Amino acid sequence: MKLTEKETEILEILDENSRADLNTIAKMAGVTTEEAEAIIQKLEDQKVIIDYSTMIDWRKVDGHEGVTAMIDVKVTPKRGVGFDEIAERIYRFQEVESVYLMSGVYDLSVVIRGRSMSDIARFVSEKLSTLDSVVSTTTHFILKRYKHDGKVFETGDDDKRIVVSP
Template identity: 75%
Template sequence: MKLTEKEIEIVELLEKNARLPIDTMAKMVSLSVSEVEHIIKKLEEAKVIVQYATIVDWRKVDGHEGVTAMIDVKVTPKRGVGFDEVAERIYRFPEVKSVYLMSGAYDLSVVIEGRSMSEIAHFVSEKLSTLDSVISTTTHFILKKYKHDGTVFEQGDQDRRIVVAP
């Protein structure tokens, strides 16, 4: 789908702040409120705008600090469907947040979230590794999240100047 310049501007504004009021957005792109509403509706129906999401810093919520892992998966592609069939089987698991086809040593990168490391270990050993096409996996646990989807999580008021000693 080819987008106009105004449509691209609207998508970029929504991508940065999905809560931006439509009247503010209309002023920013020099269109009427009804034109912006029409464009947004059209882009939602065409699935250009797929979802509006909230980024939550779960570390700040007592009792909700979970574990996130990135799993490199090496698979045997199937004739006629390549990696799509196994990727679909993987993304249907509720623990799975993202699945990407990758270049390099591994074929798929899978991001999952769980309540504990043992929950993720169970997922890898009992669900993921047992799939027919899966040859091997390598699991990387996220130790600290600095930035996610363009949002910086920690910005302390530390003095970032370089210390110069005489």
């Protein structure tokens, strides 16, 4: 789909800050509030804008840390549908946050969240690996997030300079 310069500019503004209010977006894009609202509505209707999301550092919320895992999945694609059918079956599971078709040794990369490592293990052994097209999996547990979707989780603003005194 070919977008106008203003439509692209509004997408870039929303990509940087999806909480920006309509007046701010209009001013930044150099359009009226009504034009900005119409452009956003059009982009939502055409599914260019899929959703507005919040990024939360769950490590800072007691009792809600959870576990995130990235699972590399090797699959046998089906004739006529390729990887799409198995990817759809995987992304329909409630635990699954993301599914990506990848190049390299593995075909799909699946990101899931669970309350514990046992939840992740149960998902892999009971749900994911039992699917017909799944040949093998490799699970990687995320130990710490430093940066996600362009956002740094901890800035580490502490002054690390050595104090020098006479």
